[in-house]
Every structure is written in C-alpha cells, then in structure tokens.
Amino acid sequence: MKITHLNDSRPTGTNPQRRRLQGTHRVALLLAATSTALALTAPLAHAAPRGPELHWGPCTGAGTGVDPRQQCATLAVPLDYRQPDGPSITLAVSRIPAAQPRLRRGVLVTIPGGPGGSGLNRPSDAAKRLPQSVLDRYDLIGFDPRGVGQSTPVSCGLSHEDLSPVNMYPWPAPDGGITANVAFAQHLADKCWSNGGPVLRTLSxxxxxxxxxxxxxxxxxxxxxxxxxxxxxxxxxVYATMFPQHTDRVVLDSNDDPDATKVERGLLANFAIGVEDRFPDFAAWAAEPGNPDRVADTPEQVRARYLELADRLDHSPIPWPGTNPAELNGNVLRTVMLQSLDSDADFPNLAELLLAAEGRRPLPTPVVAPDAAVQNTLAVAAGTICGDVSWPTSVAGYAQAVAADRVTHPLTAGMPVNVMPCAFWPAKPTEPPVVVGDQGPSNILLIQNLRDPATPYAGALQLRRDLGDRARMVTVDSGGHEVYLANGNACGDDLVTQYLVTGRRPEHDAYCPAQ
Structure with a gap:
C-alpha cells in the first residue's frame, strides 16, 4: 500500500478527468506522522446537558433487513426554531448501542444524502460494513430528516405521471428546448407550495x-x-459551522461544493463535470474483451454509441411496459446512465439498456420505486433546495445556459444547468445560506473519489479550501459515488477507521492509489 502526502490532495501525474435508477448514496501501514483532531482518545465525560428524553423501543415499520440490535425513538423539535415554544414536529431516530461499553467513545451520527434521503436504517446498514473497532466504540445513530419517511412527512400531492424518474432531473427536449421544463417547474412549485403545508416551508x-x-x-x-x-x-x-463546539470526529464522504451563492444549484450543475470525469471508467469496462455486456470494441466507440442511441431514442422511443413513462426514450436512457455511474456494480444496468436499444437484448424487467416514496423524496428535495437559496428567475437565462452546456458536456445534454421549481417558488428563503468556513476545531476528515459522477473532485477541493486547517482530505484513485467501505480501497478505508478509533488524521492531505 502506498500513501502520498499532498498539499492540495491532487495525485502527481494522475489525470482527475478519467447507482441511481430509483433516484435519490465505502492501513496496514499507518502514517508515521499524524496530528490529533481533538488530542483526545479516552471516552468523553458523561456529564452533559440533556434535551427531551428519548424512549427507545422496537423499530416498527422500519422495513426489512433491520439489525435486531437497532432501536427507535421519536423526538419532538420546533417547527420553527425562532419559536421554540410554538408548534412542533417529530423526528424518527434510531441507534445501535456500542458493542463494548467500556470502550465507548460516544455517538456516531450517520447523515444521509439527498436532500430527501432516509437515514433511519443507516445504523443497520453501517453495522454490516464498519470494522469491529468502530462498532465497539460508538453508538450508531440514524434519523429521518424533517419531512422524510417516519419523521413528520411532506408531500406535494403530485400525480403518478408527475413522478416519472425522468422528471427528477430537468432533461431538455431533444432539440434543447426547455418549454416543457419551465411548465413542469411552475407546476411543481405550485403543487408543493399548496400541498406541502407548514413543514415543507421550513425545509432547509x-x-x-x-x-x-x-x-x-x-x-x-x-x-x-x-x-x-x-x-x-x-x-x-453546515453543522460544523453552526455548532463547532458540539463536534467530535467528523467524516465527510463524497463531498459537495458548499458555494453559498448557489448551494444545490451548484451541486446540480456539478453533475456535468462529474459525469465527464466518470464515464471513461464505464466506457473502458464496456469495451473489455470477454465482457458479456460488451457494448463496443473501444472506449471511444462506447461513448459514441451512447450519444447516438440517446439521440435515436429521442426521436424513436421504444415501448417499455411497466415503466413511467412506459417507453425507453432518450431521457430515460440518460437517467439510467446518470444513476449507473455511481458504482461499478451498476455498470451492467446501463450496458444492458444500450444493448436492448440496439435490439441485441430484450429490455430488462423494470425496477420502479413506489409512488409514495418518490412523492416524499421529491417534496423534501424541492422544499430544501428552494429553501436554502434563491434561484435566478430568467427563463431566457436558463435557455442560454442549457444551450452552452449541451455543447461542452454532451453526455448530460444541458440538464444540470436547467430550470428547477425554485425559479417559481412563491417565497424567498427565510435566512441566507450558511457560509462554510475555517473557524472551529480541526477535527474534520474528507474522503473523496477522484472520479465521482455526483459530487465531483473539483467540488470536494472547494470544500477543502473553505474549511482550511479544520480539515484534511484523503483522495482515492477510484470512480463512483461513496468511498469509505464502498470501493475496497484499504488505504482510504483504514485512514478513516484510524481517525474514528484513535482521533489521528493524516498530518497532510493524502492520496491513496488505485487497488
């Protein structure tokens, strides 16, 4: 194993330009020179101010695959923190207690992706992957964010047709026009504001x-x-910025650009960069001799084949019963592409669809998320991205941005910079976005794949710069979304585990080569 220290975490001589159908994310040689995050390795003192007591019990309605050790509770929190004695909502919280109480460090809260992702069963998922040394020391904590799942939920009251996976992303028309996108964004803004109720209006x-x-x-x-x-x-x-005194050891995996002038608008735009970074990995795999899902003879031909088929399906869709819409069109293919790049394990999903579009395979059996789940996810996503920051309102401006992005990033066809419901949101955010900065304890460890399609390396570098000396960053020469315990890179995994167990981070930013 080789670890290289870097001041900007960019590997020398490595070109950084080298799963999501249902829509909504892992050292043998330890570093000789390390720094301590809080200079603490003993368990924290137990005396701490306590809020409302949590009453733990079975996780009823939590779905299948829940670890039998996982317990659940509910917590009442203010609907509006400016009115702490006003109306309240409920958060669903879960935990798996530390396996070794005598070694217990404290709590490790797992924060889900999204916006709109459920986190209630993340302790069960994490317990399957985390090393025993981490499980011994932490209570694993999960939660459904406000508006999500078993917390007080929200819905926009959308129709089945509105919930098509292709509507999760604002794909332009085949000619690049955005008229339909503008109409849907207006429709979604009106429905969410009318039907989302007071909880949706507090999402941020x-x-x-x-x-x-x-x-x-x-x-x-x-x-x-x-x-x-x-x-x-x-x-x-944002939590580490607002409540730095309450942070212990913070691991941020697959990192978003925190640009406070754009927030989620910038995160969406970054898909154009991330897909271009990541698609070559798929193209190389899909051109490998002996691959039963081989698409073409060379990576260049794979890229050309994808672009050609997306264009063909724009104009001549193929019936696909059981999907929403019930056809394979160009934007359905683009959506599957976007989701299949999250993990190498999902590459066959895209390859099979490309082969089916050519008539070389039957169309696969569709996997469709329940309408209720999509309804909830979409409502929370819309409420959050529109509640965080104001978006531009010029339709002409979006049209110009889409036209330019279709030229520079053809794989994503202009979608990442297209109009969203926030352009027509009836109210401005109630507070400005949090500006992430470098004030606070030096206790944050970032871990990042070089070729992440959803949260690209360039955005992670910006978060690293904004956090300054509060953070160190481990860059892994790998592709896909999620790093820690997700890619089989022992170098990156062990550095994160070392930090969680001992509090020691790399003294400088580090690079882990491909394994």
Missing part, C-alpha cells in the same frame, strides 16, 4: 443542522461524531 439545510443538534442534546452528548455522505457532507459542514 440550516434547519436540518438544528435538528441534528436537537438529536445530540436528546442523546445527552456534549459532542457528537458524524459520518455524512453525499448531500450529507454539506449538512455535516
């Missing part, structure tokens, strides 16, 4: 951070450790 990353601190208080923890993934890295960075 800052309020999720406040909810996190309410959970910390209810757990009786003076400080809490956190493991945020994807959009959860932005939540974690």
């Amino acid at each position: 990353t800052a309020n999720e951070a406040r909810d996190l601190d309410s959970i910390r208080s209810a757990l009786g923890a003076r400080r809490m450790s956190a493991w945020g993934v994807s959009y959860g890295t932005y939540v974690g960075a």
